Amino acid sequence: MAPNPRVTSAYRAMKVLGIEEVKVKPVLKKLLKLYDKNWELIEAENYRVLADSIFQEEEENQGERWGKKKLDEEDMEEDEEAHMHDEPVRPLKRLRLRGRESQASQPMAGCGPRSPFPSQMIKPKNEEGSLPESSSRQQPQNKEVSSPSDMGHGRIEVRPLPSRDRTTDKGKQPVSPQVAMRGKNIISERVLPSIPSKEPTGERGTGLLLPHTHTLIIPKDEPIDELPVDEVPIAVIHPDSFSGRDSPIKNGTAGKHDGHEALASKYRGSEVRGKDIVPSSHEEEANGEVATLSQECRSDVEIASSSLGEEISGKITPRLKESSAHDGLSVRGNVDMRSCSSNGSINTDAGHIGKVRRNDFPGSDNKKGLSDPKSPNSGSLVVSTQHQLTQDDLRSIHDCKDITKGEEYVSIAWVNENTNDFPPPFHYIPHNLVFHEAYVRFSLSQIGVKDCCSSCLGSCLLSSTPCACANKTGGGFAYTAEGTVKEAFLEECIAISRKRQVHNFYCKDCPLERSRNDGFVEPCKGHIKRKFIKECWSKCGCGKQCGNRVVQRGITSKLQVFFTPEGKGWGLRTLEDLPKGDVKDKEALCLDAASYGNVARFINHRCLDANLIEIPVEVDAPDRHYYHLALFTSREIAAQEELTWDYGIDFDDQDHPIKPFLCTCGSKFCRKMSRSNRSIRSSSTTL
């Protein structure tokens, strides 16, 4: 019988990593059994799972040979590190290290045809599906190399800022040490493969919007229909971080948050120290350009302003207000999912960019957070608070019947059946905030004039010929008449997410790299080209009930914020089955990710088989122009099931300045596994 070509490809891929067939075979067999012969999972990310499993098996064998070591509990982590160094280098790590070595010996790479490729990027799969060589100077093949300026007619693209978290290089793909050392923003927002669930119910392709609150500005006449997503940030600022300045929230312009605001200001003086917390910038606070940004956020802004280079004057002033007709630039926060903790943390969105990167509100039970084993990230912070919230304060912050404080069409209750914790204080804002005085040099008048369907009436989906709004989705609408994403479109998005290296494109002259401005320009690291959805908007002739307007409708499903029993803090779940193919427009599940501090901030991470996938959705209004990163259900979801999204954290990225949380997602594909297994093994030796 002819050998299975997929097996052959797997062998070949592992061979490239220096792993012999004899080692691959038994592990591959196990994986096929474990994954019910789901090859896609094994092939994803250049056979990452396979390589990991082989490594892990090796490690386990070796562990047995080495016997048990006694480790002091305090030094366990260091010991673990040392132990890891003793271990044979895992193939993918080896690549990374190799990259480092070569990096050191290489002259500075220029950008452009001469050396257009990252020094240690794994090349996309070649045509045979084999893994690329692990050379430190690999070149992506068959990739169109073009600069964004080429694509965008010389105008700018500002895309959702990859949060400076482990969305960087979601897998274990080597990360440029320089990038890692910079600790800046090379991030790929990618969704790992969703695993077909055996549990039915719910609706696939139902839309949610991300807790990410990134900025994304694309010229309306952007000729491409797929978007690179490794992006340039604009800024991450919360109105509350502008002490002494007018905050829209304070002024009540952003909603009903008075009581909340009082609490917010009460705790603004609180300080948090901890290894996970990046110092804030007093400098920026002082000059008023970008007030009290954390280091992390500040670098985002630096990148934003410098990377926009000639096209954008990077002045960003800190006054925020709700979108107005004069604001073409919407600026939303960057999310650091690593540091967004549970009890009292409000780091999911721009709502907590200030001096404190987490647990801004001491009353949100920081003390408990430090001691309560159920509280995620316990012990990772040293918190020095000047104010403590009383139980009454806490009780008054969130109405247990509606955490949205009436800001959404539906009430969203919160429950805690596990501890006495209250949800963290945060500003519930369902609308976007933009920088009042942010300005850019490209012409705002060019935004939003094309690709609308001014002559349409009623619902565009019912029209016999797709209107102009369908142009960017290949001439057909992405939504079904029921308000869900079409199966084929969704599958394509999932496939792109899974095989991102194949879909990457590489700039000749990468603005992101240029923006780093630290002495030399590195070659483009590649950008994922995503499909996106364009919704009809106010310049279109169709009505509000048009079927091509889903995400812009807001939340209509029954959701609940709940305290997870697994130590993830608060989470979000659906209280109803999302019936397959039977969701009416008005029932479409949409969380406005363009805003910050909405209920999407409670969506927890799950490795690989999360039930949500992100798709950028272009939603325009006369007063704003941006892309939402929408979360759509990647499979059917049952009532009571927690909504999860793969943040893309690389838990093994030791170079990242901020440690990730200890993942307790419970997925059998948990990427934390390899490390936590090591820890477990290490700690078991102490017993």
Ligand SMILES: C[S@@+](CC[C@H](N)C(=O)[O-])C[C@H]1O[C@@H](n2cnc3c(N)ncnc32)[C@H](O)[C@@H]1O
């Ligand atoms: C976007 S917030 C989600 C809401 C958060 N659980 C809360 O209570 O506010 C992200 C934070 O939740 C926690 N978290 C999310 N997913 C987790 C997971 N799989 N395991 C452990 N903690 C998780 C981490 O503290 C993370 O920084």
